[in-house]
Amino acid sequence: MSQQPAQTNDLRAALESAGRKLAAALNDLQALEVQTRWVEVKAGVNDEKNAQLVASTRIELDGDTSVIVPMKDENGAIVPDQALLALHKESVENAIQYRSQLIQMVVDFVRQGRAR
Numbered sequence: 001m002s003q004q005p006a007q008t009n010d011l012r013a014a015l016e017s018a019g020r021k022l023a024a025a026l027n028d029l030q031a032l033e034v035q036t037r038w039v040e041v042k043a044g045v046n047d048e049k050n051a052q053l054v055a056s057t058r059i060e061l062d063g064d065t066s067v068i069v070p071m072k073d074e075n076g077a078i079v080p081d082q083a084l085l086a087l088h089k090e091s092v093e094n095a096i097q098y099r100s101q102l103i104q105m106v107v108d109f110v111r112q113g114r115a116r
Contacts, residue, residue, distance in 0.1 A: 022109065029103060032059045034095045036070075036088040054081075055088035059096075 037051035056068040070084035 018109075022106065026106065029099065029106070030061050032095055032099050033057070034088070034092045036084065036091060038084075054084050057088070057092050 034057045035053055036055040038054050039047055039051040041047075053068070054070045056066075058066045070081040070088065071078050072081045
């Protein structure tokens, strides 16, 4: 009989842990943010503290989107920096794919909980 309270406490702790993990995952899903930065690497020194933002994308869960596009001066005309834009676009696509997988994990977790 003394084992039952310990099992109840274990179950409560497991449920609380699962709830915290679910809350954290849902919080992460509120917005997807990708920032592309550049830094000059000299003689093997990577100075991440001084990396400069060159592109940024933020996609809110409701679809609101904010984008900073890398631009450059080309003979007096301001045009997108295609190389940086391509790198940033690839990062955004990877983040969207990861976010989709995370959403699916949350959906599967909720479904498993409802099936019990």
